[in-house]
Amino acid sequence: MNQAMLTALYRQSSPVNRIVLLGASNLTLSLRLVIQQIQHHCGGPSEVLAAAGHGRSYGQSSQVLIRELPGIIACDLWSQLEASDARPTYAFLTDIGNDVLYGFLPHQILQWVTWCVEQLQKHSAHIVMTNLPIVSIESLPEWRYQLFRNLFYPSCQLSRNEAVERARVVHQGLIELAAHKQFMLCGQKPEWMSMDGIHYVYWKRRVLYQHICAHFSASRDQADFAGTKKLFSQNWQQRPRFAYQKVFGKERHCPQPSGLLADRTMVSLY
Incomplete structure (x- = not known):
């Protein structure tokens, strides 16, 4: 499907809600699944605004191999959110721990996440966020920490103890932020x-996202549930592409929305 056809569909679409998704690798690998699980509770079709990507930072540009993406707070998702029509909005924030291993201090990471939450709450978004998997982080042995740090974050110079301590501060800070801003914060098993x-x-992704996305609640009648069963089996009609990225240092742009699901859910990827 070419962009002109996708744009025409977008103009004719009538989404019942908006879904905002912020995250990195885990979200990227399960983008379609997360959308479907949220729609299972909140209905569809939806307008989806997603800022994802392997290694994504909430506050600064990040590079993985040949591809560079802007920080989540700096991407065009927020201007699109401001320009969109008012409709029920559901937001899912995850993969916050990347910035610890990029060397940013906990207070800076928490400021970035707080900014995202405040922007979403301006639109009365129902927010669900995952906390850092602190038990898994604390139990990571030294050799495994060194292996995965060097593999995924080659520029990181933090020792295991330093990284764990910063993760603990962010973990506790998110608990306090959720209590203050009154959104749902999910622990990770x-x-x-x-x-x-x-x-x-x-192979555990479906079960865990069923658990997490159950925190999105909406009153649905039996007819609505019949419709959401179709959402569970829908596939990509067109996979989304980044609105902006750098590849080998060269800028690439793609009009949004760029992704389409079978129920005419339109996906913009920033």
Whole structure:
């Protein structure tokens, strides 16, 4: 499907709600699944605004191999959110721990997340956030920490103890932020996590997202539930592409929305 056809569909679409998704690797690997799980509770089709991507930082540009993305707070998702029509909004924030291993201090990370929450609350968003998987992080042995740090975060110079201590501060800060801003903060079970302590075990993703997304609640009648059953089996008609990225240092742009699901849910990826 070309962009002109996708734009025409967007103009004709009538989404019943808006879903905002912020995260990094875990969200990227399960983007369609997360959308479907939220729609299971909140209905669809939806307008989806997502800021994701492997290694994504909440506050600064981040590079993985040949691709660079802007920080989540600096991407165009927020201007699109401001320009969108008023409709029920559901937001899911995850993968916050990346910035610890990028060397940012806990207070800076918490400021970035707080800013995102405040922008979403201006639109009366129902917010669900995952906390850092602190039990898995604390139980990571030294050799495994060194292995995965060097593999995923080669510029990181933090020792295991320094990283764990900063993660604890962010973990506690998110608990306090959730209490202050009154949104749902979900703990993460150790059995969900892979050997690196931060990524989900692939075959457990459906169960864990069912658990997390159950915190999105909406009163649905029987007809609505009949409609959401179709959402569970829908596939990509067109996968989304980043609105802006740098590849080998060269800027690439793509009009949004760029993704389409079978129920005409339109996905913009920033």
